[in-house]
Amino acid sequence: MTVYTPAETSRRSGFTLDTLRYYEKIGLLAGIDRTSAGRRAFTDDDLEWLGVLRCLRDTGMPIAQMCAYAEMCRAGADTETERLALLREHAVRVQEQMRLLDQQHDHLQEKIRYYERAVAASARREAVGGA
Incomplete structure (x- = not known):
């Protein structure tokens, strides 16, 4: 499994470090691993999810709807109809x-x-x- 630093994740996703921190704070990014030094460590799955968020954001989806979508995704298959x-x-x-x-x-x-x-x-x- 490849692990990316916040800076590398920022570069690969196109989101600023501040945006990554904000998305984590409001729950759009959940379960981000930490290194032994306490730094965030992103995975390929995180980058894939950030690609989804980039699409939603770039197409004008409001943050509140993005958060609702993220919550539904975390809730599992029972929310597929709502998603x-x-x-x-x-x-x-x-x-x-x-x-x-x-x-x-x-x-x-x-x-x-x-x-x-x-x-x-x-x-x-x-x-x-x-x-």
């Missing part, structure tokens, strides 16, 4: 956000095209006027 429902609801919110971002991206591209035409027209006017 499925929570993830499905979150996926719907993510899909809605993606639609909004796609619309905003289209709007942004329209503005870029507008300014590209305006800049090109100004350059043509300057070229004709400066000749």
Whole structure:
């Protein structure tokens, strides 16, 4: 079994050391082993779980829901139906956000095209006027 220091775990997960400490404090990370010197020692399983947390966080899941999900995971198979429902609801919110971002991206591209035409027209006017 590979063991990772907090610094290595931070680097591999993309979470800061402060975030790792915070996640442990609020129960998102549970059962983190300690070395004989009392330092946290992370495993591949911990890194895999941090990957799940990264996905949930990056897709905008609120911390409270992340904590509820973590509690359900620790509770075992009896909560699979609830976990499925929570993830499905979150996926719907993510899909809605993606639609909004796609619309905003289209709007942004329209503005870029507008300014590209305006800049090109100004350059043509300057070229004709400066000749």
